[in-house]
Amino acid sequence: MTRLPRRLWFTILGLSATALLIWVFSGALAERLIFRVIERAASTADPAQGLPDGLHVGLCGTGSPMTDPRHSGPCTAVLAGHRLFIVDAGPGSAATLNRMLLNPGRVEAVLLTHFHGDHMGGLGDLALQRWVAASAESPLEVHGPIGVKTVVEGITLAYSTDNDYRIAHHGERIVPSGGRGLSAKEFLMGQGDRTVIIDSPSLKVTAFLVDHGPVKPAVGYRFDYKGRSVVISGDTRASAAVERESKNVDLLIHEGLSPRLVALMESGFARHARTAYAQVMADIRNYHTSPEDAAEIAQRAGVRMLVFNHIVPPLPSRMLDVRFLGDASARFDGPIRVGVDGDWFSLPAGTTSIEVDSRP
């Protein structure tokens, strides 16, 4: 029997593998895969179902203005009992909320920390998805400090033609005209540069001024629900206000910028004569917080767990978490996590436990 040349064997194997793949993906298996994706997307599964009563915090965006396909712009979902709030809606965060099976129709309000684009670039998409998902009859409420009206009016105007098309196409029953767009809930800071914006028997939400100058105002938020608590720093340099508001809090979601890694980026841009980017890398280091400083704040405040979001620079691998954190772990006695999109932190009422679930 004649032996086939080795090259011919490889060709036959390659063609067979290709034929197998075509057969698999054009047949029943492909249909089953598509069906599963559709089922998942269409599911009305509510992450609140099956969860114990308490405070549940989901990371729907842990990125920053720096392009990063793995991390949406800043977004934190806070489920207090059955009330769902979104703190900041960065670019891509509405899609991440969907991947986390959070029904946008359930969003009660968005709370903006400040008006940098990375914190509100996904607001239009979120408003649109909530409107359709809930057939909402009132606009999406957006709480924020002075300046929120301008943002809300601008995004509502930008989407107005889209909204006209949808009403004409799907009808008032599906997309009631009263539910289109956004509505601003502007608040002023009270005594001590803080103000309570939601005060119900079981839930209190407090806004407090942080230090992100020259960006003013910029705020963080504290949620208290049935004895459990979370603080979200928003963008800030190391802030005494964050430390004050985080006193004995269960969970501190803090922004983080690694000065060492950003300095490396600055020199990289400078080497390639990209002077504008190099300058930005130098500038941003003075209005964010290093992981080490955030860890010291958490330690002094007696925080139970510290989680980083707004990760600068983007980390292409979890193996770089250690480089990002630097000495932070030595400065805080509790657990530290570099957040990723899809993380959930559950704080059941009447307990002191914090359960972590990562579903990327």
Ligand SMILES: [Zn+2]
């Ligand atoms: Zn900012």
Ligand SMILES: [Zn+2]
């Ligand atoms: Zn930011």
